[in-house]
Amino acid sequence: MPTDVTKPAKRPGRPRRDQPGLTRQAILTAALALVDEHGLDTLSMRRLASELGVDPMSIYHHLPNKAAIVSGLVGEVFSRMPLELPAGTWQERVRAWAEAYRGLARAHPNLVLQIVTDSAAVSEAAIAISEPLYAALDAAGLAAAEVIAAADTIVDFVNGNALGAAAPGGPDQLAERLAARDTDDPDDADTAPTMRRVHAAGRVTAGFDAGIEIILRGLRR
Amino acid sequence: MPTDVTKPAKRPGRPRRDQPGLTRQAILTAALALVDEHGLDTLSMRRLASELGVDPMSIYHHLPNKAAIVSGLVGEVFSRMPLELPAGTWQERVRAWAEAYRGLARAHPNLVLQIVTDSAAVSEAAIAISEPLYAALDAAGLAAAEVIAAADTIVDFVNGNALGAAAPGGPDQLAERLAARDTDDPDDADTAPTMRRVHAAGRVTAGFDAGIEIILRGLRR
DNA sequence: CCATTAATTCTACGACGTAGATTTTCGAAC
DNA sequence: GTTCGAAAATCTACGTCGTAGAATTAATGG
Incomplete structure (x- = not known):
């Protein structure tokens, strides 16, 4: 009982007129969602394609390479x-x-x-x-x-x-880290004395x- | 005549006391040279190892992974x-x-x-x-x-x-690119008029x- | 002398980006 | 309609990458 969970194996060939069909926009949108949620290093052609329910190489008909996707994402944001x-x-x-x-x-x-x-x-x-x-x-x-x-x-x-x-x-946790310095190890208490003193005296919010x-x-x- | 140009095939094993032996410092120095000369994306464990005349896996006895090498490089610079x-x-x-x-x-x-x-x-x-x-x-x-x-x-x-x-x-070639705008295509002449005018009028050196x-x-x- | 540990090479795996061939469909020309 | 080239998809495969795990050799401490 092989419990075959693999996908139904789409056949190759251009999609019919009514069927959705891949788009540069759809690719970038999916890629942006993937990056926003899981980070840029998890963005691979294979993962992106599987997110789109498509073969990895299909993407190359709409964007020339991975670098173009990333710069497309920046353009999207801009x-x-x-x-x-x-x-x-x-x-x-x-x-x-x-x-x-x-x-x-x-x-x-x-x-x-x-x-x-x-x-x-x-x-x-x-x-x-x-x-x-x-x-x-x-x-x-x-x-x-x-x-x-x-x-x-x-x-x-x-x-x-x-x-x-x-x-x-x-910079957010900088003050905390500076404050926790001398308690940990007395010998690095002097590597940044001004920073420690100043951060202890005044807090910056904005x-x-x-x-x-x-x-x-x-x-x- | 196979013209075997491959290296003399070093045998495994810990090096003798007098032989040089790999060092964290030597690795970082070689890596920095490689990055400075050819860019960060050409830094791979295999290339770095070959630069050092050593097997790629040898590096892992001195640095835990590639990320540690890169952050070691930053530390070196700092x-x-x-x-x-x-x-x-x-x-x-x-x-x-x-x-x-x-x-x-x-x-x-x-x-x-x-x-x-x-x-x-x-x-x-x-x-x-x-x-x-x-x-x-x-x-x-x-x-x-x-x-x-x-x-x-x-x-x-x-x-x-x-x-x-x-x-x-x-920013160096920004002025040139702005100046070359209207000559190429008249329709994008208005996308950044202030930038173009200001860069035409005043040059900044420092x-x-x-x-x-x-x-x-x-x-x- | 023997056991442990350290430093190295060897082998292998899974993931990656993408080139090239194949398959299917669309759309225009005849 | 039929034909035919282009378009859009999948399939297969190659070389590269980081690195886990085993094998190998030498130093080192008891």
């Missing part, structure tokens, strides 16, 4: 970025842009590395996303070179912060907002 | 960070710290992703590296919470900037320094 910001002072617009970008990254922590990498490489999608930031800074009356410097600074900060926010046990405020303050002359 | 900064005003010390950290990342562009990830996850090595930055900010007379916010902001910016600096065709100055300026009250 396409969720609102291209228009609420009106307001230029500072408010910069804050709104930063929050929106940060929201994208936080919605997909398992893709943060790819998102910030793509942003850093200034892909076409990343350019489209940055435009509202430039517009807000331009409205501040800065000189052209200053707009560029400001935008770069903000983008770099936001990327770095997104990375940290998604890191397992990142690191992201604080960073944006520092940068905004630095843009005034 | 250990090059100078733990003492030249004296000076607190601003000068912050600048010096940022430059030193940036230098680490620029020296190993193929590892930048792992470096900033490790830094964002605040590994033990990353803590040791950050201490001088905290000390400099503490010397500025900021309140504890302000020191933390400032350090986080600077670390995030520096990480994001390192990522961008290592990205192939990152984005990193400019970012640090903006943040430093933002820390004054």
Whole structure:
């Protein structure tokens, strides 16, 4: 009694007109769900195909290779970025842009590395996303070179912060770990004394907002 | 005539006392060289072993798995960070710290992703590296919470900037690409008008320094 | 001298990305 | 209608990867 649990073995051949048929969109949607739920390293062509109820090689008729899938996922995420910001002072617009970008990254922590990498490489999608930031800074009356410097600074900060926010046990548990230092082993109590003292004295709740405020303050002359 | 070019086939067994013998250090050094020269994705146990003139499985007696090698590489890079900064005003010390950290990342562009990830996850090595930055900010007379916010902001910016600096065709060629937009296809001329205008008007040479100055300026009250 | 342990090579397994051949269906030309 | 090329799917297979487990040899401690 072999209890054959394998699938009914679909036959090859182009699907009939009425039958669903695979789609680039369907593939990316399934892949994004898989990555969001189980992490990027569990994304393999075979698993993705089995999720779609399809042969692994079918995917290659809609996307050229695995790298294209991953970059397609980043594009998918980027396409969720609102291209228009609420009106307001230029500072408010910069804050709104930063929050929106940060929201994208936080919605997909398992893709943060790819998102910030793509942003850093200034892909076409990343350019489209940055435009509202430039517009807000331009409205501040800065000189052209200053707009560029400001935008770069903000983008770099936001990327770095997104990375940290998604890191397992990142800056969040830093204070706890520093506090637990001397109790464990007395000899490493002195490797980071300032950090330990400062983290014991003051707690920070909103690191992201604080960073944006520092940068905004630095843009005034 | 089989022209047997395969290696002389070393026999198994523990090496004699005088013979060299594999070392964690030797493995990491070879791996770092391999990664620096050919990129991280060409780092495989088999290639690394062949580089060392050794069987792939030998490596596992010194490092538990491939992930340990990569994180060992990051530790290797971090250990090059100078733990003492030249004296000076607190601003000068912050600048010096940022430059030193940036230098680490620029020296190993193929590892930048792992470096900033490790830094964002605040590994033990990353803590040791950050201490001088905290000390400099503490010397500025900021309140504890302000020191933390400032350090986080600077670390995030520096990480994001390192990522961008290592990205192939990152912010460097951005101006060229924006300038070449309307000539190619007239319909995408409007997707990023502010960016195009601003980049045409002003060129930025030292984005990193400019970012640090903006943040430093933002820390004054 | 003997037993343990350490360091190495050997063999093998399952998973991966994907090239190439095969099968089926669609859609347009005749 | 029939024919025929392209499109969309599956099937088979190759080379590579990380690494578990056994075999082999030398150092080391009793």
